[in-house]
Amino acid sequence: MAIKYSVQQKSQAGIKGGGHRKYYASVVNSGEVTIDDMVRDIQEICSLSEPNIRATVAAFETVIKNKLTDSLVVRLDELGAFYPALSSEGKTNEEDVNETCIRKVGINYRPDSRMIRAMKQAGYAKVIPEKKKKRKKDRD
Secondary structure (H helix, E strand, O other), X not given: OOEXXXXXXXXXXXXXXXXXXXXXXXXXXXXXXXXXXXHHHHHHHOOOOHHHHHXXXXXXXXHHHHHHHOXXXXXXXXXXXXXXXXXXXXXXXHHHOOHHHEEEEEEEEEOOHHHHHHHHHOOEEEOOOOOOXXXXXXXX
């Protein structure tokens, strides 16, 4: 297993005209994996049947959602922790802050150190992007 990356040129943020451009490594996603895919993988490594795994995953999602909406941190051992997050408008007086100031609600994820270590040990594979072929319409 290796984390795939490509090289991307980026300009300096906040500098008119982009400043000095530099090259950076950027993750290349290889697609996505669905619950169906993961259920099949889990079924291969344990004795549970597909319906049992699917029901467990569905229940797990519901429990996590309920715990997060109760302002609880959901710690999943080696996976890490999920926790509720807010973004709000700033006010000069404490008493002026209320729920109308909340602009965004979300969920943050903080991986466990073992998860981070696994990512670091995965290795890396540089991906050279294929050159885009010009369509006939673009050449004319």
